[in-house]
Amino acid sequence: MRLRYSATGVVAASVAVALVLGFPTNWKKAPVPEALAVISDWQPASLQEPVAPVQLLTVLSSTAVEPETVGWSPEPPARPVFDFASFKAALPVQTWSGTLSTGETLDSLLSTAGLSAPDRAEVALALAAEYDLRKLKPGYTLEVETSPSGFLRRVVLSVDAGVQIEGVFAEEIATRKIVPEPDLVLRAADTTVETSIFATLASAGIPPRFAVDMAEMLGGTVDFRRDLTGGEKLQLMWREATLGDQVIRQPRLSFAALTINEALFEIVWPDDNSGNATIFVDGELLRVFAQPVKGARLSSVYGNRRHPVYGDVRMHTGVDFAAPHGTPVYTTAPGRISFIGRRGGYGRVIEVTHGTDTMTRYAHLSSVPESLAIGDRVAAGDNIGRVGATGTATGPNLHYEVRVDGRPTDPMSEERLAEAASAAGPNPNVHARLKNSRTQLSGLLDQGVTKAKSERL
Incomplete structure (x- = not known):
């Protein structure tokens, strides 16, 4: 029985292999109906772009939106910024004013005005941004504005020549110098x-x-x-x-x-x-x-005088021209630069030789052009520096000397002024x-x- 089943399996397997390997067959197919063939060959036509323009979409019944902005959403309105400065300006103001007396400091005057220590420190820093507080003198006035609750709003320091230093204390501190x-x-x-x-x-x-x-x-x-x-x-x-x-x-x-x-x-x-x-x-x-300094004021002449710093009477070997710090200084005659540097009480100095026997000295300078060097030639009216207070000086001025054969002479003498007139033409x-x-x-x-x-x- 078992042997018969085995033989039957071998025959079936042989038939299957023959079919897979292309064993020739003569089986015939039935013809396909014509209607069914037509349907099987049909394919849909390709889609065409619409000819009519795309209409605008109406959003919220009133807003016209382009197709590409359909997904857009409006930004929320910006949050308004509160104007603290205008708010404080509308507040009532309390004004205090005082005058700096001998021996009094800015801090003590602000304390008298009722300001706290932090406010006093803030005021000092603000004013110092525009004015050297070491130059404060008796007679200067201070005006302080505060709110009724004591909030610091404004400080005005009045100094020389009608100049005022104003500090405004709002969200940001602003300081300015007011020159009338x-x-x-x-x-x-x-x-x-x-x-x-x-x-x-x-x-x-x-x-x-x-x-x-x-x-x-x-x-x-x-x-x-x-x-x-x-x-x-x-x-x-x-x-x-x-x-x-x-x-x-x-x-x-x-x-x-x-x-x-x-x-x-x-x-x-x-x-x-x-x-x-x-x-x-x-x-x-x-x-x-x-x-040598245009528009300057002669503050000291040549000759014996009481020294403004040491207090004794001594020879003044030149003339002094008082002028603001940084005022240009010019040569009075053509010559050659023979010295640039410092000389004791003269401070920063430039010396110009004129011929073999005459030298002019310009002292107390705050600065000298970097382009100048010893040996350079200069013409009358060339800028050789700026007024300063270097050396022994009580304030910004130019000390101007004329030396002949090493000895000082009066720059205002008849001979010197005649030379200046001749040079001027x-x-x-x-x-x-x-x-x-x-x-x-x-x-x-x-x-x-x-x-x-x-x-x-």
Whole structure:
């Protein structure tokens, strides 16, 4: 029985292998109906893009949205920023004001105003950003604004020349320096010399330092101690920068006329700060004085004087020109730079040699151009530095010296000023300036007042 089943399995397997290997068959297929063949061959047509434009979609019944922005959603409105400054400005203000007295500090004055220690420290830092608090002097005023609850809002420090330092304390602290725009007032005076020009000016209410300015110009020509005997006619015209009734700057002479022994000496200072004053005798040009610092004020002349720092009387070997820190300094004559550096009490110095025997020295400089070097040639009027207070000096000024064969000479002497006039050359406008000055002075004096119309600087 078992043997028969085995034989049957072998036969079946043989038939299957024959079929797989392609054993030939003659089986026939039945024909496919025509309708069924057509259906089997059918394929759908390709899709075409629509011809009509896509209509805008209406969002929320009113907003037209392009197809590509269908997924867009509007941003929420920005959160409004609260204006703290305007809010505080609308609050009521309490104002306190005080004046710095001798020996008082800024901190003690702020304490008197009722500010807390943190607020006082904040005020000091804010003001120091615009002003050197080491320069505070008695008489300066302080104004403090606070809210009724004591919140610090504003501080104003008033210093010299009408300048104010303002600090505003809001979300951010803001500090600024307020420099007022002064008026330029023209004044004139007609007086008679008594014992000295200095005493005459002081008694007439005219700035006494004008005596120094005149000595600068007429030194070497007029000996004020010997030639002035009293009764000489003196006329002056000058400008003052004012804020209201307060003079906030040093006045500057514009014109001076002095009659000595029937000789009329006239001095015209330029209005353009060129520094070149002209001196006339009886209407004829005597000389031109070219200053190394344009528009500067002569603060000390050549000769024996009481030293402003040490207090003793000693020889002053040059002249000093007071001017703001950083004012340009110019050479007075062509030459060659022979020294750049420091010399004791002179501070930072530049020395220029002129020929073999003459040297000019410019001292107390704050800076010197890096491009300058020893041996460089310079022309008259070249910038060689800036005014400073280096060395032994009480404030920014230029100490100017002229040395001949190593010995100091008066830069304002007749010989030195004549050389300056020669170097300046003829100027056809000098006589026109003299005529204009005479006319202006006469007009002011005819008004019967010592104050003319105010002009904006």
